Amino acid sequence: MRILHTSDWHIGRTFHGTPTLSALRGVLEALVATVRSESVDVVVVAGDVFDSAAPAADCYTVLTETLAGLRDTGAHVVVTSGNHDSAARLGFQAALLRDGVRILTDPAAVATPVTIDDEHGPVHFYGIPYLEPALVRRQWPGVRTQAQALAHAMGLVRADATARGGRYVVAAHCFAAGVEATPHLERDIQQGGLDVVPLAVFDGPDYCALGHIHGRTVLSDRVRYAGAPLHYSFGERDKPRGAWIVDLDAAGVADARWATLPVPRPxxxxxxxxxxxxxxxxxxxxxxxxxxxxxxxxxxxxxxxxxxxxxxxxxxxxxxVPARTAPADTRSFASRVQAARSDTELVDAFLTHVRNGEGADPAEAALIRDVLDERVAVEVSA
The missing domain is CATH 3.30.160 (Double Stranded RNA Binding Domain)
Known part of the structure; x- marks a missing residue:
């Protein structure tokens, strides 16, 4: 079975105030073309499909076009929700979607897989949506952190997979230990303390398709982040854009390779x-x-x-970002004014204050002297 692992589409996100929807549509069209050319059997989208909980109407159009395009290749599609998504909005029509497209957003159903067969038997796909501890603790008493929520969910998944037998794949959206976030971008899930999910939580599955981190990351042969398909900050500029293509054989992961996606604008x-x-x-x-x-x-x-x-x-x-900064001067503006012995020094004191310690350069000093001398000449002639 051939799986394509993608995540973090963030449909509707802007880049420094500029809409990215048109660029993302082109990249997702390239993703569909890759699925077709690589004869992918299952596409896994590991959360953050949308960039906000209330996306605009044209964002839904892009999602619909992409899901339909993926299904038209013959591939099955399994989608989970991320911390940017509204699980309710993303999943409210899940039961009405066309055959072969499944959107998994309900924490109570994490142990109910989507099962797809290949020549070696069944492969069970478990979708773990983003788990907000404050919400899931109602059904999972004792859960206080995201790490505990993921550990509990994975316990349920492992128990069900053991009972069913066969290979299984997990899609989850979290901040796993051993990865580096993009500053000011992936800040929505806390990165310190117990909200970092230990890698050992993901022991068991044949493959774990993770989302949330925007850069391609390999935590182990079985646990990977695909990153976002589009650059959403300058901090990501050196991170490649693409998706993982993972081949499963009868024993598990036989091969994993990177499929590059186009970058609309470097x-x-x-x-x-x-x-x-x-x-x-x-x-x-x-x-x-x-x-x-x-x-x-x-x-x-x-x-x-x-x-x-x-x-x-x-x-x-x-x-x-000045290449050279002036020595620190802790004097107040009033003390600088009091120390000035001429109008030229008074102007220089003002410039030094507003420029964080940098007074007039030689050309500016000459101009200041000329202006002041002209003013004196006018006053004398009057």
Whole structure:
């Protein structure tokens, strides 16, 4: 049996305020093409199908098109919910879906598998949706953390799989021990303490298809993250986009390989002075990329985003990261004013205060002197 493992589609997410729906639709079309060309038998989507609990109508259209396209290849589709999804909204029509597409969102049904046969016998697919401890503790007394919730769910799964016999696959959405998150992106599930799920929790299944982490990660031959199919932050820019293709034989996992998906627009982080970013040819290959610009000028520049977007139309982020910082000066602005012995020093004291310790450079100092001298000349002539 050939399985394609994907996750974290985040349909409806924006990238620095820009909609990603059109780009994601193209990537998911490529995913469907991969399923067809690789003769995949089962597609497993391990949570975070949508980016929010209340997605817009066009998000449902993309999901419907993708599920229909996957099923038209002949593959079965098994989908679980993640922490970004509303399990109720994602699963409310589960019983009405076309044959071969199953959406598993009910924690009470984690031990009820979708069973699909191949030439070696049955393979049981168990879908564990994102388990919010505050909600599942009503039916699973004693559960206080996500680690405990996953451990309890996996206990139920193992017991059922043992009774049924045969091979089995688990899809789950969690933060497992041994993986690194993308800063400011995968923060919705706590990463510290007991909310990290130990790898040993996933002992038993022939394969565990995990979701939540946006980068491809191999925790063991049997436990993997596929990551997101689209880049959703600059922190992900070096992480490949794709899905795992896993072959099961009579004994379990026989092979696992990476299927690459297209990147609609690459992500680049550029560093230099603002003048370098605006003119240097070494940045020419980023002119059609999403750009995060870090300009290193000592002082903040005027309207850097607008100026950078003239060269980089897809500049989405600008940060001021001075290459050199002035020595710390703990004096208050009032004390700096009191210490000034001339109007020139008074202006310099103001610049030093608002620029975090950086006073006028030589060209600015000359301009200040010229302006002040002109003012004095006008006052004397009057």
């Amino acid at each position: 992500l680049r982080v550029l560093t230099g002075t603002l003048d370098e970013l605006l003119a240097d040819e070494r940045f020419a290959d980023a002119e059609d990329a999403w750009v995060s610009a870090r300009y290193t000028d000592t002082v903040a520049q005027v309207d850097p985003m607008r100026r950078l977007q003239r060269r980089f139309p897809y500049c989405a982020e600008v940060r001021h």
